[in-house]
Amino acid sequence: ANSANQIAAGEVVERPASVVKELVENSLDAGAKHIDITIEGNGVPLIRVRDDGSGIGRADLPLAVIRHATSKITQIEDLDHLQTLxxxxxxxxxxxxxxxxxxxxxxxxxxxxxxFTLKGGEEEGLTEIGCPVGTSVTVRDLFFNTPARLKFLKSTATEFGLISDTVGRIALAHPEIAISLTHPQQVVLQTTGRGDLREAIGAVIGYDLARQLIPIQMSDEKWRLEGFISPPNLVRSSKQAQFFMVNGRIIRSPLLSRALAEGYHTLIPAKHHPIAVLHVSLPPSEYDVNVHPTKMDVRFKDEAGLSQFIREAVNAALLRSKP
Ligand code: ADP
Ligand code: MG
Structure with a gap:
């Protein structure tokens, strides 16, 4: 069972940032209002995620870490199901x-x-402790028994950059949750959890920048768009500062990115990209999700219609913002 876990680990846990993503998503699933993440170095020495969510009952705690004896994938048609879950x-x-x-x-x-403690998947001990309501997961010496994985990791700057990117995206997807990221005793990112998207953007990409962003909002029977975009004079040479959420889930979307850029027409110079944090809501029947452990791709049914909708929303927002 342990080698099966290690093989699965190659799929789910590519690098420290993927561990952070999985742990924080569990905290979200548990209904946490506060999530505190602590990292040492590139994440290999230590990743800790603490939350004030529902917690796990005594009987369930060991089960949560032990692979389900009976796999939930029993038939091939379940794979479709698995993709959405x-x-x-x-x-x-x-x-x-x-x-x-x-x-x-x-x-x-x-x-x-x-x-409950384990080393390389082997159970070490189960002890009673005093602790607040919620869950704390500590991961030390990541990949200590998979040297190939360890060797594949990049510099601390790169790996921590990916972690902070992951946490930033989650913070933007959930402004209603107070999230903090601490790296060598220093709070690198902290949101209040007040539910104010502009404030969360401030925490993630800088308050000065966040203040200059333009609110964007539009809805019709099918789609709803809400968020912030940059004025045409505030652009970047990369798409790093574009964040898209579909029905609350963080996605990657070249389509949304293109539609956004087209909304600016010729207002932005070539090879430059607007800053954007866009929450899109639409009926689940309007898209297919392809979930990979480290990313999420969405295929929209009506690509042309959605692009048009985004372009119009951007036009309207830019017009409204004109002094
Ligand atoms: P999944 O999230 O797909 O169910 P995981 O391996 O990530 O699988 O987690 C296993 C189970 O452990 C979860 O289904 C949940 O019941 C429990 N769990 C994990 N993390 C937490 C948490 N932070 N708070 C409460 N329960 C948790
Ligand atoms: Mg999970």
């Missing part, structure tokens, strides 16, 4: 199989918490 039940066992792993948790209805 993500890789269910894979993340914690995979991460635990390639690290020194500790999970402590307490649900509200229990007096004491439990802490």
């Amino acid at each position: 993500g890789f269910r039940g894979e993340a914690l066992p995979s991460i635990a199989s390639v690290s020194h792993f500790e999970i402590s948790s307490r649900p509200e209805y229990e007096e004491a918490g439990l802490s």
Whole structure:
């Protein structure tokens, strides 16, 4: 079972940033209002994610980290299903199989918490501990038993950059949750959780920049668009500062990126890109999701219609912002 976990780990856990993503998504699933992330170095020495979510009951804690004996994929048609659900039940066992792993948790209805530790997927101990309601997962020595993975990692700057990018995207997708990212004793990113998107943008890409952004909003029977875009004089040489969420999920979308740029017409110079944080809502029947553990691609049914909608929304926002 452990080698199966390590193989799965190659799929789910590509690098420290993917561990962070999986752990924070679990905190979101658990209904956390506060999520605190601590990183040491490039994430290999330490990744810790603490939340104040539902916690895990005593009986369930070990099960959460042990691969389900009976796989949920029993028939091939389930694969379609799996795509929309993500890789269910894979993340914690995979991460635990390639690290020194500790999970402590307490649900509200229990007096004491439990802490479960594993090394390379082998159980080390299960002990009762005092802890606040919620869950804390600590991952140390990531990939200590998979040297090939370890060798593939880039510099601390690159790996931490990817982590902070991941956390930033999640913070923009969830302005209603207070998220902090700490790297060598320094808070690198912190949102208030007040639900104010402009404020969250400030925390992620800078308050000065956030203040200059233009609100964008449009809706019709099919689509709803909400967020912020930059004025034409505030552009970047990369698309790094473009963030798209579809029904609350972070996605990558060349289509949205193109439609956004087209909305500016000739207002922005060639090879430059607007800054944008766009939340798009649409009926689930309007798109297909292709989930890969490290990214999420969406195929929209009515690409032309959506592009047109985005262009119009951008036009309207730019017009409205004219002094
Ligand atoms: P999945 O999220 O796909 O169910 P995971 O391996 O990521 O699989 O997590 C396994 C299970 O452990 C979850 O289904 C959930 O019940 C529990 N769990 C993990 N992290 C947390 C958390 N932060 N708070 C509460 N429960 C959690
Ligand atoms: Mg999960």
